[in-house]
Structures are given as structure tokens and as C-alpha cells.
Amino acid sequence: MLSALHRKVSKSLENPALAWNLVRSQWLRALGPREYISVDGNRAESERGAYVACVQRAARDYRAFRRFKRHPSYQAILEHVRRGMGAEYIEVIRRQTPELLARIEQFKENDRVGDPITQVYPETGAISPTTLRYVKVASDLQCLFGADFGGKVAEIGPGYGGQALIDDRIFAISRVDLFDLPPVLALISRYLESFALRGTYRCLTLNQCAGDEDYDLVVSNLAFSELPSAVQRLYIRKVLSRSKRGYMVMDSGFPHSEFTEDHLSVDELRALLPPFEILEERPASAPHNYLLVWGHRPGALSV
Ligand SMILES: C[S@@+](CC[C@H](N)C(=O)[O-])C[C@H]1O[C@@H](n2cnc3c(N)ncnc32)[C@H](O)[C@@H]1O
The missing domain is CATH 3.40.50.150 (Vaccinia Virus protein VP39)
Known part of the structure; x- marks a missing residue:
């Protein structure tokens, strides 16, 4: 898991805010609030204490919900797609289903909640990878x-x-x-x-x-x-x-x-x-x- 995180951090160096948040997620994992649902042995790789505690806060507190996609403990599990991958996704969508790329403005509604980090691409304008x-x-x-x-x-x-x-x-x-x-x-x-x-x-x-x-x-x-x-x-x-x-x-x-x-x-x-x-x-x-x-x-x- 640690090597997976190292890889995420090194890949996200093109996005300093995301790289910094992934480093912060390690401190929060060690020192921040933790919650678990499953007993040890039944837990998924993602069921880390800090992730569950962060999700719980976002579900009940509107201030946390407004920005949950930027929380370091959340980005350690989801919302860490880097800019370059986003460009590769656009290329695959364009090749496979150009009609979906033509509807990209509609899909940006997914970025209206949770304040994700967005990137600007020539084909789409600002969108979360x-x-x-x-x-x-x-x-x-x-x-x-x-x-x-x-x-x-x-x-x-x-x-x-x-x-x-x-x-x-x-x-x-x-x-x-x-x-x-x-x-x-x-x-x-x-x-x-x-x-x-x-x-x-x-x-x-x-x-x-x-x-x-x-x-x-x-x-x-x-x-x-x-x-x-x-x-x-x-x-x-x-x-x-x-x-x-x-x-x-x-x-x-x-x-x-x-x-x-x-x-x-x-x-x-x-x-x-x-x-x-x-x-x-x-x-x-x-x-x-x-x-x-x-x-x-x-x-x-x-x-
Ligand atoms: C790495 S995330 C992937 C999320 C999403 N599929 C995506 O592609 O963005 C792993 C997901 O598995 C969920 N998960 C953890 N334990 C689970 C369980 N026992 N049953 C179902 N989902 C679980 C996490 O809460 C999270 O939603």
C-alpha cells in the first residue's frame, strides 16, 4: 500500500496541490481521527481509518461535504487521477465514442459538488480528470x-x-x-x-x-x-x-x-x-x- 501511495505521489508531481495532499494524507492516517466498519481481516484495501472518518464527516456536515473531493484522506483513496491520465482518457473517448466527447459539458455536472481539482484541456475546457x-x-x-x-x-x-x-x-x-x-x-x-x-x-x-x-x-x-x-x-x-x-x-x-x-x-x-x-x-x-x-x-x- 505504501508503494502504491509513493507511486501516486510521484505521478501527481505535475499537480503540486494533489501531491501535497497525498503527503498530508500520511500524517492524517497516523495522527488524525479514525473509524472502521469491518473487523480486521474483512477490510478492503481502501477501508483505512482516515478514509472512513473523512467520509463520515462529509456525509453529515455540509461544510465538509462541499469540499470532500479535496480532503487529503479522501484523495488517498479516490480523486487522485493526474492531469496526463485525463488527456489519455479524452483520446480514448474520442476514438471509441466521439458522441460522448461531444456531450462533455453535460458530464461536467459531476464537478459541481465536492469541489474537485479540475484541469484545463483543449478539447474539454476545465474538468476533473x-x-x-x-x-x-x-x-x-x-x-x-x-x-x-x-x-x-x-x-x-x-x-x-x-x-x-x-x-x-x-x-x-x-x-x-x-x-x-x-x-x-x-x-x-x-x-x-x-x-x-x-x-x-x-x-x-x-x-x-x-x-x-x-x-x-x-x-x-x-x-x-x-x-x-x-x-x-x-x-x-x-x-x-x-x-x-x-x-x-x-x-x-x-x-x-x-x-x-x-x-x-x-x-x-x-x-x-x-x-x-x-x-x-x-x-x-x-x-x-x-x-x-x-x-x-x-x-x-x-x-
Ligand atoms: C479505490 S475506491 C474505488 C471507487 C470507485 N469505484 C472509483 O472507481 O472511483 C474503493 C471503493 O470500495 C469501497 N469498499 C470498501 N469496502 C467495501 C465493501 N466491503 N463492500 C463494497 N465496497 C467497499 C470503498 O468505500 C470505495 O468506494
Whole structure:
């Protein structure tokens, strides 16, 4: 985890405010307030005490909510996409789905809440590189599954709900079930209620899910892959194995992955998930990250 943070800091040197916040996040992690939800052993890589405490504050206090995307403890987990990656996302969106790039002004609504750091690009004007990542994921979804993949979606580990907001604007999603920790779900509700959605959402923990729903698509970016294997198995049984299609950005599963401690290997996943394909993540969010997809049109992503 520490080396992951070092990499984030060195990559973000092009943005001194973000690099400084990532350094500050280490002090806050050691000295600031901490909260945990899961017992040790059930915690995701992201369930660090400082992140949960920061999310809790943002969910209940409007002053913290107004600026939560700039908090160092939040940026240590999310909102740390650097400027150069944003430019690469624009290029992929332009190649794969130019019609989404043409709608970029609409997607900037995701930057209206939480005061994110924005960057100026010739093709888009000022926009948060994280918002560009969510539009790039939506572009992948459209290429892989078509624009009309059905209305029932699940997302595991949705952060503040940014991907869900962008997807709502692009696809005809009647309901998205969002799975996360209770304080994160409170922040997601507060966030999504800032906007008027076309579809609907439900906030759930794993324990509140009976495992009796079928889904048209499940999405989990840098979230399912960061869970301990016992929790991963439960998500597979209750959610992933019940979905016709899947799209996950993965940072565990191979011996050279960023996270190698207690996560299911790709071989173990092959025995538990619907038949899937491993694709290159372009651009890669970290050196050995990859996409795990099923129910897709093979060869659909741009090269
Ligand atoms: C690195 S963040 C990724 C967020 C988002 N998917 C994105 O791409 O911006 C990891 C996410 O996993 C969530 N998480 C942690 N423990 C979890 C659990 N037990 N079940 C579901 N999500 C969890 C975190 O709260 C966070 O939303």
C-alpha cells in the first residue's frame, strides 16, 4: 500500500496541490481521527481509518461535504487521477465514442459538488480528470455491451457515486444497486440527491443483500479486487454470478498485481465467475491493472 501511495505521489508531481495532499494524507492516517466498519481481516484495501472518518464527516456536515473531493484522506483513496491520465482518457473517448466527447459539458455536472481539482484541456475546457475516467468507463461499457444492455445494474464499491451519475446520463438504467460500507452509502445518497436522476438507485451493504436479484450488468472498478477473498466469495455468490454482464477494473489476481495479500487469483475467479475475458486496461490506471469482462462483444474496445 505504501508503494502504491509513493507511486501516486510521484505521478501527481505535475499537480503540486494533489501531491501535497497525498503527503498530508500520511500524517492524517497516523495522527488524525479514525473509524472502521469491518473487523480486521474483512477490510478492503481502501477501508483505512482516515478514509472512513473523512467520509463520515462529509456525509453529515455540509461544510465538509462541499469540499470532500479535496480532503487529503479522501484523495488517498479516490480523486487522485493526474492531469496526463485525463488527456489519455479524452483520446480514448474520442476514438471509441466521439458522441460522448461531444456531450462533455453535460458530464461536467459531476464537478459541481465536492469541489474537485479540475484541469484545463483543449478539447474539454476545465474538468476533473476523475470525471473523465468515469466517462471513459462509460465509453468502454457502450463499446463492450452496446448502448441498450438492460435496466438493472449493480455497482460494488462506487466511491461517491460519480460513475453511477455519468451512467445515468448515458444509459437507460431503471435501477442501480450500489454496494458499499454504511458511511460511504450515506455519502453516496447525499451526493446523488444533489442531482435529478433519470433512473433510480438503492444503497445496500453486502449483508443487506439476499442474493435473489438478477442483474443485466455489474460494475466494480478498483473495488471488488481490493476486498479480502472471503468477502469476494460472498459478492460473487450474491451479486456477480447473478449478472449477465460484468466490467471490473482489477488491481489484484496475478502475482505481479498491485495487491497480492488475500485476494482471489484469476485461476480461482475462473472457477467462480461466468466465463470471462481479461483485457488490457487502456490507459492503465496502474502498471499491472487489467479489465475483467463477461457477456461482451469480443474485440469491441479500441486499440
Ligand atoms: C479505490 S475506491 C474505488 C471507487 C470507485 N469505484 C472509483 O472507481 O472511483 C474503493 C471503493 O470500495 C469501497 N469498499 C470498501 N469496502 C467495501 C465493501 N466491503 N463492500 C463494497 N465496497 C467497499 C470503498 O468505500 C470505495 O468506494
